[in-house]
Amino acid sequence: MAYRKCLSPARSILFSFLLTFPLALGNAQLTAPPAKPTGPWMDQALSPDQRAALVLGQLTLEEKISLVHGAGWDALVGGPEALPPRSVGGAGFVPGIRRLGIPDLQIVDASVGVARGAVFGRYSTALPSCVAEAASWDLRVAREYGALIGSELRAQGYNMSLGGGVNLTREPRNGRTFEYKGEDPILAGRLAAAEMKALQEQGVIGHMKHYALNDQENGRSYVNVKLGKRAMRETDLLAFEIGIKESGIGAIMCSYNLVDGVYACENRYLLNDVLKKQWGFRGFVVSDWGGTHSTVQAANAGLDMEMPADAYFGPALQKAIERGEVPAARLDDMVHRILRSEFAAGLFDKPPERRAPDIFRGLQVAQHVAEQGAVLLKNGSARLPLSTALRSIAVIGSHADVAVLSGGGSSQVDPPGGNAVPQEAGSQPSMFGPAVWQPSSPLQAIRAKAPGAKVVYDSGADPAVAAKLAKASEAAIVFVNQPASEDRDLASLALPGNQDALIAAVAAANPRTVVVLETGGPVVMPWIGQAGAVLEAWYPGIRGGEAIANILFGTVNPSAKLPLSFPRSEADLPRPKLAVQPPPASEADMAPLFPGAAFKVNVRQFDLAYDEGLKVGYKWYQAEDKQPLFPFGFGLSYTSYAYSDLNVAAGTTPSVAFRVKNTGPRAGAEVAQVYVTLPAAAGEPFRRLVGWEKVELAPGETKAITLALDPLYLSIFNPDKDAWELVPGSYTVYAGGSSRDLPLRGALEIPGAR
Numbered sequence: 023m024a025y026r027k028c029l030s031p032a033r034s035i036l037f038s039f040l041l042t043f044p045l046a047l048g049n050a051q052l053t054a055p056p057a058k059p060t061g062p063w064m065d066q067a068l069s070p071d072q073r074a075a076l077v078l079g080q081l082t083l084e085e086k087i088s089l090v091h092g093a094g095w096d097a098l099v100g101g102p103e104a105l106p107p108r109s110v111g112g113a114g115f116v117p118g119i120r121r122l123g124i125p126d127l128q129i130v131d132a133s134v135g136v137a138r139g140a141v142f143g144r145y146s147t148a149l150p151s152c153v154a155e156a157a158s159w160d161l162r163v164a165r166e167y168g169a170l171i172g173s174e175l176r177a178q179g180y181n182m183s184l185g186g187g188v189n190l191t192r193e194p195r196n197g198r199t200f201e202y203k204g205e206d207p208i209l210a211g212r213l214a215a216a217e218m219k220a221l222q223e224q225g226v227i228g229h230m231k232h233y234a235l236n237d238q239e240n241g242r243s244y245v246n247v248k249l250g251k252r253a254m255r256e257t258d259l260l261a262f263e264i265g266i267k268e269s270g271i272g273a274i275m276c277s278y279n280l281v282d283g284v285y286a287c288e289n290r291y292l293l294n295d296v297l298k299k300q301w302g303f304r305g306f307v308v309s310d311w312g313g314t315h316s317t318v319q320a321a322n323a324g325l326d327m328e329m330p331a332d333a334y335f336g337p338a339l340q341k342a343i344e345r346g347e348v349p350a351a352r353l354d355d356m357v358h359r360i361l362r363s364e365f366a367a368g369l370f371d372k373p374p375e376r377r378a379p380d381i382f383r384g385l386q387v388a389q390h391v392a393e394q395g396a397v398l399l400k401n402g403s404a405r406l407p408l409s410t411a412l413r414s415i416a417v418i419g420s421h422a423d424v425a426v427l428s429g430g431g432s433s434q435v436d437p438p439g440g441n442a443v444p445q446e447a448g449s450q451p452s453m454f455g456p457a458v459w460q461p462s463s464p465l466q467a468i469r470a471k472a473p474g475a476k477v478v479y480d481s482g483a484d485p486a487v488a489a490k491l492a493k494a495s496e497a498a499i500v501f502v503n504q505p506a507s508e509d510r511d512l513a514s515l516a517l518p519g520n521q522d523a524l525i526a527a528v529a530a531a532n533p534r535t536v537v538v539l540e541t542g543g544p545v546v547m548p549w550i551g552q553a554g555a556v557l558e559a560w561y562p563g564i565r566g567g568e569a570i571a572n573i574l575f576g577t578v579n580p581s582a583k584l585p586l587s588f589p590r591s592e593a594d595l596p597r598p599k600l601a602v603q604p605p606p607a608s609e610a611d612m613a614p615l616f617p618g619a620a621f622k623v624n625v626r627q628f629d630l631a632y633d634e635g636l637k638v639g640y641k642w643y644q645a646e647d648k649q650p651l652f653p654f655g656f657g658l659s660y661t662s663y664a665y666s667d668l669n670v671a672a673g674t675t676p677s678v679a680f681r682v683k684n685t686g687p688r689a690g691a692e693v694a695q696v697y698v699t700l701p702a703a704a705g706e707p708f709r710r711l712v713g714w715e716k717v718e719l720a721p722g723e724t725k726a727i728t729l730a731l732d733p734l735y736l737s738i739f740n741p742d743k744d745a746w747e748l749v750p751g752s753y754t755v756y757a758g759g760s761s762r763d764l765p766l767r768g769a770l771e772i773p774g775a776r
């Protein structure tokens with residue numbers, strides 16, 4: 023540990039990789055690929071459906087059953103020794119059928135990079151959280167993110183990812199906010215599609231989760247979500263609809279919770295009616311780990327694969343088929359869908375090739391995403407960017423001397439060399455253990471930016487000591503954090519421990535105080551009036567320190583915008599108090615995951631009514647006339663922009679044109695946003711985001727932007743007709759730099775009978 027601390031982050035990564043690579047090679051030898059498959063289905067001129075049908079025709083009943091469930095828990099819990107033969111480790115493994123060349127499905131969590139590699143001796147890039155990716159509002163960044171994960175998956179022998187979370191930020195205390203893409207369905211859906219498309223292009227199956235309405239963690243396996251069909255379709259389900267349609271994704275994970283009284287993984291409305299029939303999804307539905315609760319109901323409702331284990335889709339499914347309770351054609355459909363996704367993503371034609379990862383490419387992408395995703399929330403008396411000629415800088419708090427925080431849970435990407443802050447006191451415990459820190463040192467990166475300055479670190483443990491240091495320095499940078507993890511919601515949006523007091527004390531001692539937040543989502547800021555500047559860096563990944571320093575010193579001009587609202591207080595949320603408290607004992611949460619197993623805890627289902635309905639995030643604040651602390655779409659830059667010349671054109675696909683000018687002294691990139699309000703008859707008296715574009719502008723430069731408005735984004739869902747509907751009437755169109763700063767306004771008429 024002591025030795026690792028002396029190394030630079032890049033060296034430390036290389037060092038730990040060199041230590042572990044021999045083990046990685048050892049694994050590779052155990053998993054030598056089968057001989058190249060042969061058979062008429064290897065004709066690449068045929069479509070994935072044709073190829074899948076040819077393979078399906080060769081399979082026995084037992085073989086079909088073997089493809090619709092797999093292993094997983096052992097590998098997760100037991101480590102390398104517990105792996106089934108040929109598994110490379112990870113969350114799941116479905117053995118293929120060698121005589122036909124059907125590949126093994128090697129599945130691993132990959133929301134923010136390839137997860138949990140350390141136990142298998144592997145290095146993967148810890149990217150910034152998905153919420154940072156979303157804050158870039160940049161489809162190119164999403165593609166970069168997906169392509170990197172896809173290539174590292176292949177390099178580690180995996181051919182299917184578990185990532186692509188798009189549950190909306192309906193409850194900002196959700197412990198997995200960092201794994202998702204914010205509160206707007208169009209933003210989240212489009213970014214997920216771009217990411218997954220790029221990931222699949224690497225030759226692995228892409229995946230989205232958790233379908234549907236798994237919008238918080240407490241009680242996730244027993245809450246029964248209540249939300250009307252219209253609200254469901256226009257919020258969370260719309261993110262999936264866009265994500266699936268725009269990416270051609272291979273798999274969807276159904277969630278743990280119930281929706282309208284039925285578990286998501288056996289919910290006919292969600293799976294058969296909406297996903298498969300209405301959206302035309304041609305991939306397969308895999309259960310969240312332990313989220314299957316029945317054989318006949320789940321199979322007939324549209325679940326295609328139980329993971330992990332075979333409690334329901336093993337011998338029990340075979341019996342149900344033999345008895346005619348599940349039609350044989352349904353099993354064929356499950357297998358066809360799985361094979362089709364394997365063909366479509368290239369699994370038969372281009373098996374993964376284990377090789378050393380391109381570490382430096384990974385570091386580059388991680389840093390770029392962090393720089394594009396960090397949101398500058400305030401820039402007052404601190405006058406960012408900081409001058410490189412400063413003579414003294416105090417760096418305070420949050421282990422900023424050695425590390426940056428990451429989000430916890432199944433998505434955890436192991437830090438090279440181990441947790442950079444082991445046994446973190448006060449970290450939020452969850453079933454996944456203490457908070458994990460990535461070895462990227464903001465302190466070192468700040469020192470590199472201002473080589474002439476005396477840069478002194480203080481842990482922040484005693485606010486009075488930190489304030490003394492801040493007073494004696496020209497500028498103070500206070501790092502604060504809020505750990506969050508899967509399996510547990512945040513008890514509150516307040517920064518834990520003494521961090522609010524720390525900021526207040528430091529800011530009182532030095533008005534030139536910059537606060538850097540490392541959080542998974544919004545926090546409340548009782549000290550906001552005192553802080554000179556605030557940068558939201560999220561969980562910034564393996565190059566977080568370098569990215570933060572680049573922004574603080576102006577090497578990078580911040581351009582990110584919030585993909586979710588920051589409330590002034592929890593009293594302003596739709597549910598001021600968390601609707602579901604953590605279970606009294608962890609067994610209570612685990613029991614439903616292990617049906618019939620050792621746990622004897624009775625878990626009652628719990629109705630969770632999402633009464634805010636359609637009004638998720640910024641729509642809630644607008645409809646309720648509440649002022650957020652920082653609104654959706656907001657983010658500052660070191661330059662300024664002006665909007666002009668709005669023109670709205672009606673038509674089958676209406677469009678909006680306007681101009682954006684960089685009116686300040688620096689080059690920058692602006693996320694220009696377009697919102698609309700619908701005619702009164704639609705019953706939605708609040709704006710919704712319908713488009714955006716990120717434009718790069720030199721000082722003084724003006725660019726014209728034209729955005730086509732997808733009619734789906736303008737529509738409402740009519741539950742009586744079970745269809746989307748474009749309401750005729752007058753729409754108001756707005757353009758500007760945030761959901762609350764929309765200087766341009768125009769009208770759009772949609773004629774009747776469309």
Ligand code: BGC
Nearest residue numbers: 113131184231232310311432
């Ligand atoms: C999580 C999923 C994850 C799976 C496998 C579950 O507990 O909810 O997001 O993909 O575990 O690790």
